Amino acid sequence: MESKIAAKAEEKAGKIVDLLGELVRIPSLTGEEGKGQDFVASYLRGLGLEVDQWEPDIKELFDKFPDVAQYPTHWQHDLILPYETLPTYEALMESRKMDVLNYRGRPNVVGRLTGEGGGKSLILNGHIDTVTIEPVGEWTHDPFGAEISDDTMFGRGVSDMKAGVIAGLIALECLVELGVPLRGDVIFQSVVNEEHAGNGTLSCVARGYTADAAIVMEPTKNEVWNGNTGGVYWGAKLKGRPRPTGARWAGRTQEGVSAMERLPHVINQLMDLERRLNAQARHPDLPEQNSLSITIGRVRGGHYDTVTASECVLNGCAYFGSEVGNVLEVMEHLRQTVGRANEADPLLRDLPAEVFFLHHDDTSEVDRDEPIIRTLVSVGEKVLGGKPPVYRGNVSCDMRHLVNQGGIPTIVFGPGSWDLIHSPDEFIPLRALVPCVQTLALTIYEWCK
Ligand SMILES: [Zn+2]
Numbered sequence: 001m002e003s004k005i006a007a008k009a010e011e012k013a014g015k016i017v018d019l020l021g022e023l024v025r026i027p028s029l030t031g032e033e034g035k036g037q038d039f040v041a042s043y044l045r046g047l048g049l050e051v052d053q054w055e056p057d058i059k060e061l062f063d064k065f066p067d068v069a070q071y072p073t074h075w076q077h078d079l080i081l082p083y084e085t086l087p088t089y090e091a092l093m094e095s096r097k098m099d100v101l102n103y104r105g106r107p108n109v110v111g112r113l114t115g116e117g118g119g120k121s122l123i124l125n126g127h128i129d130t131v132t133i134e135p136v137g138e139w140t141h142d143p144f145g146a147e148i149s150d151d152t153m154f155g156r157g158v159s160d161m162k163a164g165v166i167a168g169l170i171a172l173e174c175l176v177e178l179g180v181p182l183r184g185d186v187i188f189q190s191v192v193n194e195e196h197a198g199n200g201t202l203s204c205v206a207r208g209y210t211a212d213a214a215i216v217m218e219p220t221k222n223e224v225w226n227g228n229t230g231g232v233y234w235g236a237k238l239k240g241r242p243r244p245t246g247a248r249w250a251g252r253t254q255e256g257v258s259a260m261e262r263l264p265h266v267i268n269q270l271m272d273l274e275r276r277l278n279a280q281a282r283h284p285d286l287p288e289q290n291s292l293s294i295t296i297g298r299v300r301g302g303h304y305d306t307v308t309a310s311e312c313v314l315n316g317c318a319y320f321g322s323e324v325g326n327v328l329e330v331m332e333h334l335r336q337t338v339g340r341a342n343e344a345d346p347l348l349r350d351l352p353a354e355v356f357f358l359h360h361d362d363t364s365e366v367d368r369d370e371p372i373i374r375t376l377v378s379v380g381e382k383v384l385g386g387k388p389p390v391y392r393g394n395v396s397c398d399m400r401h402l403v404n405q406g407g408i409p410t411i412v413f414g415p416g417s418w419d420l421i422h423s424p425d426e427f428i429p430l431r432a433l434v435p436c437v438q439t440l441a442l443t444i445y446e447w448c449k
Contacts (some may be wrong), residue, residue: 001180005445006383008174009437016433017153020166021146023318024155030129031074034105037128037381040190043169044111047176049188052110055103056192056203062089064206065405067328070197070359072101075132082172082235082356099348109190110209112173115448119183122372123214123408124172124440124448125201125398126165127194130157133423138424140185149335151430159416160426164217165190167415167433171440184448187211194398196233196359201398205406213372213409213447214402215440219416219428220393222384222436225374226411227365227392228399230327235315238262238301239351243311254347256308259301262348263314269296269341272317273333286392291321292330316357321392322363331357361396362372364403364410372409372447377443384435393418413439 028036037053044051071081071092073287077100083091092098109128115121128422133143141154143148148154155162168188176180187209190199216364243256274294281291282418294316301312320330366373368390380388395418402410415436416428 002442004175004178004437005174005180005441005444009170009434009441010177012174012437013434015168015186016166016437017430019170020153020158020163020433023162023166024146024153024158025144026146026261028128028130029132029159030186030195031076031100031106031194033128036203037107037109037190037192040128040165041109044109044188047111047173049111049113049202053107054207055107055298058092058103058199058207058361062200065202067360068405069202070199072193072199073196073437074100077101080216081267082358084356085097100438101194105175106192107194108250109173109204111188113182113186114175115182115184115186115252117183117203119409119448120213122186122444123187123189123209123211123213123402124153124168125191125214125216125402126161126168126188127191127398128165129192129195131195135424141425152427153348153430154427156426158426159219160418160421161218161414162428163416163428163433164219167169168217168241168340168442170437171444174433174437174441175444180208180445182445182448184212186444186448191398195225198361198398198401201401202405205401211404211408213370215372215376215443216397216399216402216410216412217414217440218397219414219418219421220412221417222380222413222432222439223388223413224373225393225399226368226370227322228288228363228397228412229319229392229394230330231359231361231396232318232327233360234335235313236266236292236316236338236353237356237424238266238312238314238353240309242307245254245306246384248308253339255384256345257351259307259312260309261366262345262353263299263312265345265348266314266338266341267296269337270296273337277324277333283321283323283392291324292318294318316326319394319396320363322365327360328363346437362400362404363394364400366403366409366411370409370411373411375446376411376413376443377441379446380439383438383442405417
């Protein structure tokens with residue numbers, strides 16, 4: 001049976017590419033996932049699966065997972081609702097942005113291939129949404145053209161993660177066409193709003209979807225992640241005292257304070273936090289790797305050359321491993337760090353910088369000996385040209401909800417590479433697709449048979 005499944009996937013090499021092209025030509029930016037989800041739902045129905053389609057209930061997510069639920073996002077309005085401690089449903093309602101930040105026309109799609117009973121079940125999870133195509137002028141290929149040259153397909157979402165979604169669909173198709181008997185259920189989840197929220201997968205957990213294991217088909221170069229880092233999008237708002245240049249000094253006394261003068265104090269404290277936590281935190285599997293990465297990403301502020309700036313806003317991001325702490329602890333570290341900068345500097349003491357957050361993701365990790373890892377690595381060894389390595393991925397993804405909220409042993413495995421994503425001319429090497437489909441189909445077979 002194993003060789004029949006592998007051969008079936010090989011037979012579909014052309015179809016995989018055609019179908020991926022078809023899905024890339026359906027734009028499904030975050031907030032506009034409807035048509036992409038229709039495509040997936042009708043494909044699942046075509047395979048004879050029962051399909052469940054629903055719009056995530058934001059209030060339910062905040063009620064059930066108050067530390068975890070995020071504001072819905074839209075590619076045009078990403079990260080627009082800041083919060084000081086945690087996002088809340090009430091603040092979303094009060095923001096009057098519910099007309100954009102909602103899930104109307106943005107359903108999750110779940111298909112179930114029902115097994116004969118008595119076997120282990122498996123979730124395949126992928127997100128249909130993609131990030132913006134901006135800066136659009138930097139693309140040399142049509143972002144929705146699915147152009148191919150030299151065994152490479154270009155397009156928004158081709159790696160992140162339409163190839164993963166298509167690989168999962170074709171893996172199921174191979175098993176259905178061969179009539180492979182499975183005892184456990186296979187649950188295929190195509191979710192909305194993974195980018196900057198994760199509410200689609202969270203809503204699958206809230207709806208009660210569970211299994212004995214899950215595979216998130218994000219781009220890992222057909223390698224295996226047994227964990228993902230957490231992330232915090234943070235900001236600090238600094239205030240100044242605006243005075244024209246001629247009035248900055250009253251005698252020897254400073255009257256005019258630019259918000260930007262105070263930035264070095266805040267930035268130095270943040271870089272010190274990064275150094276300290278990296279000196280302390282060690283992950284047993286990753287002794288040579290720093291656990292915390294803080295970017296100082298962007299500064300905006302000031303109005304005029306001859307006036308001290310009344311305000312400036314510093315934005316950045318922090319990625320961290322579980323050995324640094326959980327996401328709420330990292331948020332607290334950031335708050336305390338800016339608090340230390342406020343205390344250490346007399347001018348900041350008068351005009352304290354304020355911390356806010358735009359988005360937070362927790363870490364997740366599963367044991368390297370999880371049965372699903374052993375199963376995937378052993379089938380992968382046969383079709384991927386060697387044992388796929390197992391390690392923690394350096395980005396955050398929906399794995400966290402399946403593990404932390406769903407209690408499901410979950411790994412990440414998919415075609416394409418996460419370092420190619422989110423930028424102009426996103427691409428995928430097409431030769432990675434058949435081995436990925438073979439690995440997924442054989443893993444389903446071994447796991448659910
Ligand atoms: Zn992704």
